[in-house]
Amino acid sequence: MKASILHGKNQDLQIESFTLPDLQPGEVRVRIKAAALNHRDVWIQQGQYAGLKYPIILGSDGAGVVESLGEKVDSSWLGKEVIINPSHNWGKGEACQGRDFKILGLPDNGCFAEYVQLGAEYLYPKPPHLTLTESAALPLAGLTAFRALFSRAGLQKGEKLLISGAGGGVAQFGLLLGVAAGAEVWVTSGSAEKIEACKALGAMGGISYKSENWSRELSQLAGGFDVILDGAGGDGFNELLKAANPGGRIVNFGGTRGKITDLTPQILFWKQLSILGSTMGSPGDFQAYLKFVESHQIRPTLDRIYPFAEINLAFRRMAAGEQMGKILVEL
Numbered sequence: 630m631k632a633s634i635l636h637g638k639n640q641d642l643q644i645e646s647f648t649l650p651d652l653q654p655g656e657v658r659v660r661i662k663a664a665a666l667n668h669r670d671v672w673i674q675q676g677q678y679a680g681l682k683y684p685i686i687l688g689s690d691g692a693g694v695v696e697s698l699g700e701k702v703d704s705s706w707l708g709k710e711v712i713i714n715p716s717h718n719w720g721k722g723e724a725c726q727g728r729d730f731k732i733l734g735l736p737d738n739g740c741f742a743e744y745v746q747l748g749a750e751y752l753y754p755k756p757p758h759l760t761l762t763e764s765a766a767l768p769l770a771g772l773t774a775f776r777a778l779f780s781r782a783g784l785q786k787g788e789k790l791l792i793s794g795a796g797g798g799v800a801q802f803g804l805l806l807g808v809a810a811g812a813e814v815w816v817t818s819g820s821a822e823k824i825e826a827c828k829a830l831g832a833m834g835g836i837s838y839k840s841e842n843w844s845r846e847l848s849q850l851a852g853g854f855d856v857i858l859d860g861a862g863g864d865g866f867n868e869l870l871k872a873a874n875p876g877g878r879i880v881n882f883g884g885t886r887g888k889i890t891d892l893t894p895q896i897l898f899w900k901q902l903s904i905l906g907s908t909m910g911s912p913g914d915f916q917a918y919l920k921f922v923e924s925h926q927i928r929p930t931l932d933r934i935y936p937f938a939e940i941n942l943a944f945r946r947m948a949a950g951e952q953m954g955k956i957l958v959e960l
């Protein structure tokens with residue numbers, strides 16, 4: 630098969646022939662029709678991720694058709710259109726993942742290839758209201774947003790929700806899910822156009838995280854927030870504490886802006902805030918997420934779709950932070 634292979638740090642992906650190993654019992658082979666990028670893929674390309682190994686086929690998100698089955702796999706999967714849960718070996722607890730947890734696309738070969746092989750337990754039928762390409766955008770980012778908002782922060786209808794860096798893949802799902810859940814959603818972004826685009830998707834409004842003291846300006850505009858979803862971290866994190874309502878929950882899933890260097894404990898304890906961490910999600914989170922997507926007929930925000938041969942352009946777009954929603958490749 631053809632696969633895009635990363636051979637080392639800071640290199641372009643090379644599209645080459647790759648021989649798939651024999652299917653093991655319980656495994657399936659899925660013909661990938663579309664695959665989506667996540668910032669994780671760019672971190673790995675840049676050598677900024679734990680457990681790097683080369684060569685590797687990246688890609689945590691894919692959708693396609695089941696073409697072959699290993700022994701002990703239910704034959705009804707054959708020919709089905711599926712999406713893939715990239716959250717592997719979660720473990721038994723709901724509170725956090727176990728020691729053997731891993732994400733599809735490193736250490737195991739992922740979806741930026743004609744085929745992916747994986748355990749049948751990670752297959753889910755494609756949501757009927759979405760195309761395969763739209764479905765490929767759903768898994769990693771949407772699961773992360775769903776668990777962070779509902780399983781961790783316990784977002785309720787009518788609460789005020791702030792999404793930071795709303796142009797990002799996870800953040801866009803935070804917006805869509807928050808609006809569908811009946812929250813009043815506001816955003817921050819580095820781009821005025823992206824804030825306008827978020828308003829068209831149901832956000833009340835937003836502000837640039839680049840302006841100094843943005844939290845004060847936003848409070849004047851919107852008041853405080855019960856839940857804040859953040860994937861940036863970094864030296865602006867203290868602004869989120871200021872923007873939170875007393876009793877608020879701030880849930881962080883990423884460190885795009887690096888280490889949190891500055892936290893004012895007086896704001897944290899006086900407002901009785903909770904700072905929560907969240908990563909991906911359990912099989913139960915994934916199932917609940919897909920049910921939510923179907924019942925609210927959610928369509929993911931797609932940024933650009935590249936032909937597979939142009940996958941390196943897709944990586945460059947994500948590295949430059951130009952996207953609004955998910956960047957995909959079609960095979």
Ligand SMILES: NC(=O)c1ccc[n+]([C@@H]2O[C@H](COP(=O)([O-])OP(=O)(O)OC[C@H]3O[C@@H](n4cnc5c(N)ncnc54)[C@H](OP(=O)(O)O)[C@@H]3O)[C@@H](O)[C@H]2O)c1
Binds near residue numbers: 954
């Ligand atoms: N823990 C997990 O399970 C998990 C899962 C997925 C992702 N992540 C991590 O979460 C982060 C985002 O992932 P992604 O795939 O959504 O990435 P992405 O699509 O590349 O989005 C990154 C976004 O960060 C925003 N940003 C940049 N500077 C910011 C700042 N100073 N304040 C607030 N936002 C800022 C930008 O928003 P604008 O475009 O609006 O300016 C940008 O679109 C990455 O670090 C990723 O590794 C973790």
